[in-house]
Amino acid sequence: MRIGYLGPAGTFTEEALDIWIKPQLNLEKYKKVALPSIVDLIKAVGSDVDIGIVPIENSLEGSLNITVDSFIHGVKAMIKGEVVIPVAHHLLLKSNIPLNEIKEVLSHPQALFQCRKYLMENMSCARLKEVSSTAEAARLVSESKDKIAAIGGMSLTKIYNLKVTAENIQDQENNMTRFYILSTEDERVTGRDKTTLICSVENKPGSLYGILKVFADKGINLTKIESRPSRRVLGEYVFLIEVEGHKLQEPLESALKELRASTSFYKILGSYPKFQLYNRSL
Amino acid sequence: MRIGYLGPAGTFTEEALDIWIKPQLNLEKYKKVALPSIVDLIKAVGSDVDIGIVPIENSLEGSLNITVDSFIHGVKAMIKGEVVIPVAHHLLLKSNIPLNEIKEVLSHPQALFQCRKYLMENMSCARLKEVSSTAEAARLVSESKDKIAAIGGMSLTKIYNLKVTAENIQDQENNMTRFYILSTEDERVTGRDKTTLICSVENKPGSLYGILKVFADKGINLTKIESRPSRRVLGEYVFLIEVEGHKLQEPLESALKELRASTSFYKILGSYPKFQLYNRSL
Numbered sequence A, B: 001m002r003i004g005y006l007g008p009a010g011t012f013t014e015e016a017l018d019i020w021i022k023p024q025l026n027l028e029k030y031k032k033v034a035l036p037s038i039v040d041l042i043k044a045v046g047s048d049v050d051i052g053i054v055p056i057e058n059s060l061e062g063s064l065n066i067t068v069d070s071f072i073h074g075v076k077a078m079i080k081g082e083v084v085i086p087v088a089h090h091l092l093l094k095s096n097i098p099l100n101e102i103k104e105v106l107s108h109p110q111a112l113f114q115c116r117k118y119l120m121e122n123m124s125c126a127r128l129k130e131v132s133s134t135a136e137a138a139r140l141v142s143e144s145k146d147k148i149a150a151i152g153g154m155s156l157t158k159i160y161n162l163k164v165t166a167e168n169i170q171d172q173e174n175n176m177t178r179f180y181i182l183s184t185e186d187e188r189v190t191g192r193d194k195t196t197l198i199c200s201v202e203n204k205p206g207s208l209y210g211i212l213k214v215f216a217d218k219g220i221n222l223t224k225i226e227s228r229p230s231r232r233v234l235g236e237y238v239f240l241i242e243v244e245g246h247k248l249q250e251p252l253e254s255a256l257k258e259l260r261a262s263t264s265f266y267k268i269l270g271s272y273p274k275f276q277l278y279n280r281s282l
Helices: A012-021 A038-044 A065-072 A109-114 A116-122 A134-143 A155-160 A207-217 A252-262 A277-281 B012-021 B038-044 B065-072 B109-114 B116-122 B134-143 B155-160 B207-217 B252-262 B277-281
Strands: A002-006 A031-035 A051-058 A078-086 A090-093 A104-107 A127-130 A148-152 A163-166 A176-183 A193-200 A222-229 A237-244 A265-273 B002-006 B031-035 B051-058 B078-086 B090-093 B104-107 B127-130 B148-152 B163-166 B176-183 B193-200 B222-229 B237-244 B265-273
Touching: A002 A012, A002 A038, A012 A031, A012 A051, A012 A078, A012 A155, A012 A176, A031 A038, A038 A051, A038 A065, A051 A065, A051 A078, A065 A222, A065 A237, A090 A134, A090 A155, A104 A109, A104 A134, A109 A116, A109 A127, A109 A148, A134 A148, A134 A155, A193 A252, A207 A237, A207 A252, A207 B207, A207 B222, A222 B207, A222 B222, A237 A252, A252 A265, B002 B012, B002 B038, B012 B031, B012 B051, B012 B078, B012 B155, B012 B176, B031 B038, B038 B051, B038 B065, B051 B065, B051 B078, B065 B222, B065 B237, B090 B134, B090 B155, B104 B109, B104 B134, B109 B116, B109 B127, B109 B148, B134 B148, B134 B155, B193 B252, B207 B237, B207 B252, B237 B252, B252 B265
Parallel strands: A002 A031, A002 A051, A078 A265, A104 A127, A104 A148, B002 B031, B002 B051, B078 B265, B104 B127, B104 B148
Antiparallel strands: A051 A176, A078 A176, A090 A148, A090 A163, A193 A237, A193 A265, A222 A237, B051 B176, B078 B176, B090 B148, B090 B163, B193 B237, B193 B265, B222 B237
């Protein structure tokens, strides 16, 4: 089994993948494949890879439009799981040197942005350099002879033989990222499921309300709603909706039947078990 | 009166601003001020500038999270108007040379992305170079002796003395961008108004439905809904909602009163006239 993730090795997507793989006891033989972009990854599911993992939202930055749009504009992969991980940023160095001697700090723009208070207070003289990923930053630091540092996750220390000089340097707590596990099929009923779907409605009063009414009338909890442009007319949207329950179980099954009748475009992306870290790590 | 826009001169934000200024006959004395970022611009309204203009959404790319988040996380500016303009990309050169001699094409990453089919078919050997804005691309081309081109809007031709070699080279039609006009106060009733508000609800079944029901019961058209993370807990959202009507006119006035009672966080960003190109250009 080939499992695709957003490369290079050591990114948060790989960390999330490892958490998902751990309790899958039947996954004795698998090969992790690093792919260069989210679009490539989603397209590869069902051909170059059997399973893929992509970020869908972050608690500070919101949804990843590229992931949502890939589902809206014609991707066939289905969601068979989700993983939520805390994003902890650390300052990574080749060898211990005082912070005030560090000339440059490298990372993904979002990681630099999320640590800007720490950087201002502790290393205000260091230049900040944006690179394509936290893993790329770690690689560059590991290969450089200059006094430079990377910001990234703990798993990079092993891969690139780096030391953690300061832990958890992000400005805000509650920095969590959620990932979808993709395959050609979704998951069977577990009793603690979620379902993701996309749909669009006519542009007239009360049409989105009509969709939510179907769920509300049956006491179904809506856990996420995201609007994206239809790309046809400004002000016309497609919605990505997540609800509690499995598409093959009541009350969701009949709610989805009603919905199909009242939307102009409708597609179920998958039913899958809710992520539960503690249960899964046992 | 000082009016702030996203600089440098010649960006699409300035084009939108000029369209808004035109019919404001009372604006005899004003000074346009270019500001370096959307965040700076929104913050400057009411202090460094009296009026500001910021992009809010594009028909292909969706909402600008930075604009939505600025309103959610503590900005005081109010919306007093909107402008919608078509985004047309052109290939701009210093002097006419054959396309196949062009070594490099410069533009904002989004503009390069939106013209990639044209570039692939017509100039597949040219290097693509991302710069901070379409205006910056035009400036660099105007100052260079190399065979390079910029992609950007028509207004750049005058400012940087460039020629249009190919018009409307974007891959998709329907590329429209919508802007908010910001000030310290919103607008009075015109009879053809829209209102933008932000609110959050408790994380329980049917809570978003409850908000939309208030509008649907009164026949109020919802024209936009955007969810953004609360930045407190993953899966907790704040909504930016746009509806038809003015906050001081029925039925919206009483709908907003009901809403205030049932939301945990609620703020009206402004009531303002709907953009009508043809009326405004008379």
